[in-house]
Amino acid sequence: MNAPGTNADEGYRGNLNGASFLSGKSILVVEDEFLLALQLEELLQSRGATVLGPHRTLNDAVGAARGEDFDFAILDINLNGTMVYPLADDLLGRGIPFLFLTGYSLSNLPERLRGVTRLSKPYDPGLLIATLRAEL
Secondary structure (H helix, E strand, O other), rough: OOOOOOHHOOOOOOHHHHOOOOOEEEEEOOOOOHHHHHHHHHHHOOOOOOOEEEEOOOHHHHHHHHHOOEEEEOOOOEEEEEEOOHHHHHHHOOOOOOEEEEEOOOHHOOHOOOOOOOOEEEOOHHHHHHHHHHOO
């Protein structure tokens, strides 16, 4: 199944000719799984985004979130056993949009965070791009 606005023949990185909607946007990536973090970084950069991170620990991610300007964040919920909720609360309080990219179900999230967009792992790159297009 393809995300809205994508074609089956676009492949992993999609149609790069029409993909510059992320150009000039900075995206904070918080992900502790090395290969997934690399895939996310490549996908976002191929669409013109500047990637901050990937950050593998909550402390690193919080430091980056407080010290850098960015337009959007992609957060894994569980960073080697540490929940990312304090960062999510901070981003909500500051009005910075983000989504969760996680294996956790909606019922595992605290009630206050259940309204945040959540994409499941393993993720569909086309769906992630379509979601970013809708959110930005």
